[in-house]
Amino acid sequence: MTELVGLIVAKYNFWLYIILMMIGLYAMIAKNNLMKKLVGMNIFQTAIILFYVSIGYKHGATLPIIQGDHGGHGTHGAVIHAAEYINPLPHVLMLTAIVVSVATFGVAMALCVRVYRRYQTLEEDELRIRLSEK
Amino acid sequence: MNHMPAILVLAPLSGAFFSGLAAWIKPSFSYYIALAATLLSGVAATCVLGDVMAAGTVQYRMAGWAPPMGIELRIDSLNAMVLVLISAIAFLNLVASVRSVDREIPDRAPSFYVMYQLFVVGLLGVTAxxxxxxxxxxxxxxxxxxxxxxxxxxxxxSHLAALNxxxxxxxxxxxxxxxxxxLYITTGSLNMQDVAVILKQIPGSSSAVLTAFVLCILGVWIKMALFPLHVWLPNAYAFAPVGFARVVAPLMTKVMVYVMVRLMITVFGLDYVFNTLHLADIVVWLGVIAILAGAFMALFQTDLRKMLTYIIVCEIGYMVGGAWLGNTLGMAGAILHILNDALMTFALFLALGNIVYVRKQVAFSNLQGLFATMPWTMAGLVLAALSIIGVPPTCGFFSKWYLVLGAFEAGAYHFAAALIISSLVCAVLFFKVFEICFFEPMATSHGHHDYGGVVMTEAPVSMLVPLGLVSTAIVAAGVYAGTIVNTLILPFLQ
Incomplete structure (x- = not known):
C-alpha cells in the first residue's frame, strides 16, 4: 500500500494529467450536447499540454534565462550548468500545440453555429431525430 | 545547397497566401495561383525523386540549423515516391474539379482553393x-x-460529419x-534519426518506449480509420464537396499509412516492433477484421459514394495487415499498395465526381443507362474497379500478389483468405453497379419521346483528361510494378 502511495506521490504529474484526460474523454463520449463535448475536447487537449509543461521541470532549477552574464557571451562568468535551468523546449512545443488547439476549437464552434442555425438544436438525440425525419 | 525539398513544401504555402490576396482583385485568379503552386511542387517533387535515385537520401536543413536541434526534411526513396504521388494527384484534381467547384460552391471558391493548398502543404510536409x-x-x-x-x-x-x-x-x-x-522523456530528442539511434542504446524493453509506441500507433490508426476507429470516415467523405472528396479519399488515409510505416521502420525499428513486442499477430487479425468489415459494410450501401468510402476502410486493412506481417514481402506489398491504392481510389472518385456533375445524385436508382450516356467516364470507372478487384494488367493485382505472398511466408493464412474474400466481395459490388448502369433502362422522367438513340451527356473534357491520365497510370504502375519494387521499395527496406 505504501509503495502505491509512494508511486502516486512521486509521479503525481502523470496521475493528474491522466485524471484530467479521462474527464475530457468522458465528456466527449457521454455528453449529449455538442457544446459540452467541445468543452470536454478542450479539457482533453489541455491535459496533454500540462503534461508537457510538467516534464520540463527540474527540482531546484530556475527559469531558463542565463544569469550574471550581462553583455558577454558566456566567455566571462561561470560555466552554464544545464541542471540549474528548467528545460524550456517542452514549453516552446506547447506554444504551438496551444495554437493548434485554439484553431481546432474555433473551427468546431463555427460548425456548431452552422448546425444550430440549420436544426435549431445542439442536442445529439434531437439532431438524430431531425436527420431521420428527412 | 539544393533547395528543391523546401520549394516542394513552400510553393503551396505561399500559393495559399497569394490565392487569398488575389481573390480580392478577381476571384478566378486564386484558382490559377493554386494551379501554378501545385504544379511547381509537383516539378520539385520529381526533381527530388531524381536526386534520391541518383545520390541516395536527401537531407535538407530548414533555415540552416543542423539536426537534431533544427528541423530537417529527410527524403529517401519511400517518401520521394509518396511526395510525387501527392503533388501529382493534387494537381490533376485541381484541373478536374474546377467546374464542379464552380457549380457546388460558387461563392466560396477562393476560400476553397486557399484551404486546398494548405491541405496539400500539410500532406507534403507530413511526408517530407x-x-x-x-x-x-x-x-x-x-x-x-x-x-x-x-x-x-x-x-x-456535412457540418455534423465534420464535427464528428x-x-x-x-x-x-x-x-x-x-x-x-x-519518446522525448526517454530520448531527449525529436529528430527521427536521432531518436532511433538513442532508442537502440536502451537495453531490454522500457515501458516508457512501449507506451510511446502504442500511443503513437493508436493515434495514427484513428487518423487512418482502421476498422473499429473508422466511424468518422464514411459520412465525412460522402457529404464533402466532390472537389475535396476526390483529393482527401486517395491521399489522407494513405499518408497516414506512410506515417505508420515510417514510425515502424525509421523511428522504433523493425527489430523492436517484431522481436521485442509481441503485437504483430493481433494487429494482423485487426487488419483481417478491417478488410472483412469494410467489404461487407460496402455491400449494404445503396449509394455509390457511400459504397466507395467503405471500400477505403477495407483497403486500409490490406496495408495495416501487410505492414505487420513481419517480412519484407508483406512490407513491400503494403508500401506498393500505398501507391496503387491512391491511384485506384483517385480514379474511382474522379469517375464518381463526373457522374455527380452530370446526374447530381449517385444513389443506385439514379445510375441507369450510364454506359450509353457517359461512356468515357464509365470506361475509367471499370478500369479502376478491375484494379480494386485485382485483375492482372492493372496495378491492384500486383500489390495484392505481394501481400498474399507475404501472408504465406508469415503463415498468416487468415490474412490471405481475407484478401481473396474481399476481392470477391468487391467483384460483386462493382458488377452490381455495372449491371444497373448497363442493363436497366433509362427512366424517362420528362415524358419525352425516345428518339431512337441516346444523347451523350458526358462530363466536360477538363474532367475526362485527368481520368484518362490516371487510368493510364493504373496500367503503367501495374506493368512496371517489378521496377518500382526493385528500385524504390526494396532499397529502402534493406
Missing amino acids: TGDLFNLYVLIEITSLTSYTMIALGEEGR YIFIGVIGASFYLLGVGY
Whole structure:
C-alpha cells in the first residue's frame, strides 16, 4: 500500500494529467450536447499540454534565462550548468500545440453555429431525430 | 545547397497566401495561383525523386540549423515516391474539379482553393519531415483544413460529419502527441534519426518506449480509420464537396499509412516492433477484421459514394495487415499498395465526381443507362474497379500478389483468405453497379419521346483528361510494378 502511495506521490504529474484526460474523454463520449463535448475536447487537449509543461521541470532549477552574464557571451562568468535551468523546449512545443488547439476549437464552434442555425438544436438525440425525419 | 525539398513544401504555402490576396482583385485568379503552386511542387517533387535515385537520401536543413536541434526534411526513396504521388494527384484534381467547384460552391471558391493548398502543404510536409513534433503540427494542419472543406459540402449534414471528424481526429492527434512526449522523456530528442539511434542504446524493453509506441500507433490508426476507429470516415467523405472528396479519399488515409510505416521502420525499428513486442499477430487479425468489415459494410450501401468510402476502410486493412506481417514481402506489398491504392481510389472518385456533375445524385436508382450516356467516364470507372478487384494488367493485382505472398511466408493464412474474400466481395459490388448502369433502362422522367438513340451527356473534357491520365497510370504502375519494387521499395527496406 505504501509503495502505491509512494508511486502516486512521486509521479503525481502523470496521475493528474491522466485524471484530467479521462474527464475530457468522458465528456466527449457521454455528453449529449455538442457544446459540452467541445468543452470536454478542450479539457482533453489541455491535459496533454500540462503534461508537457510538467516534464520540463527540474527540482531546484530556475527559469531558463542565463544569469550574471550581462553583455558577454558566456566567455566571462561561470560555466552554464544545464541542471540549474528548467528545460524550456517542452514549453516552446506547447506554444504551438496551444495554437493548434485554439484553431481546432474555433473551427468546431463555427460548425456548431452552422448546425444550430440549420436544426435549431445542439442536442445529439434531437439532431438524430431531425436527420431521420428527412 | 539544393533547395528543391523546401520549394516542394513552400510553393503551396505561399500559393495559399497569394490565392487569398488575389481573390480580392478577381476571384478566378486564386484558382490559377493554386494551379501554378501545385504544379511547381509537383516539378520539385520529381526533381527530388531524381536526386534520391541518383545520390541516395536527401537531407535538407530548414533555415540552416543542423539536426537534431533544427528541423530537417529527410527524403529517401519511400517518401520521394509518396511526395510525387501527392503533388501529382493534387494537381490533376485541381484541373478536374474546377467546374464542379464552380457549380457546388460558387461563392466560396477562393476560400476553397486557399484551404486546398494548405491541405496539400500539410500532406507534403507530413511526408517530407524528419522531425516528430513537426509531424504532429503538419498532421493538424492537414486535419484542420479538411474539417473546413468537408463543412463546405451538403448543408447541415456535412457540418455534423465534420464535427464528428473533429472529435475523433483530435483524440487521434492527441494520442500521437502524448506518444511523442514519452519518446522525448526517454530520448531527449525529436529528430527521427536521432531518436532511433538513442532508442537502440536502451537495453531490454522500457515501458516508457512501449507506451510511446502504442500511443503513437493508436493515434495514427484513428487518423487512418482502421476498422473499429473508422466511424468518422464514411459520412465525412460522402457529404464533402466532390472537389475535396476526390483529393482527401486517395491521399489522407494513405499518408497516414506512410506515417505508420515510417514510425515502424525509421523511428522504433523493425527489430523492436517484431522481436521485442509481441503485437504483430493481433494487429494482423485487426487488419483481417478491417478488410472483412469494410467489404461487407460496402455491400449494404445503396449509394455509390457511400459504397466507395467503405471500400477505403477495407483497403486500409490490406496495408495495416501487410505492414505487420513481419517480412519484407508483406512490407513491400503494403508500401506498393500505398501507391496503387491512391491511384485506384483517385480514379474511382474522379469517375464518381463526373457522374455527380452530370446526374447530381449517385444513389443506385439514379445510375441507369450510364454506359450509353457517359461512356468515357464509365470506361475509367471499370478500369479502376478491375484494379480494386485485382485483375492482372492493372496495378491492384500486383500489390495484392505481394501481400498474399507475404501472408504465406508469415503463415498468416487468415490474412490471405481475407484478401481473396474481399476481392470477391468487391467483384460483386462493382458488377452490381455495372449491371444497373448497363442493363436497366433509362427512366424517362420528362415524358419525352425516345428518339431512337441516346444523347451523350458526358462530363466536360477538363474532367475526362485527368481520368484518362490516371487510368493510364493504373496500367503503367501495374506493368512496371517489378521496377518500382526493385528500385524504390526494396532499397529502402534493406
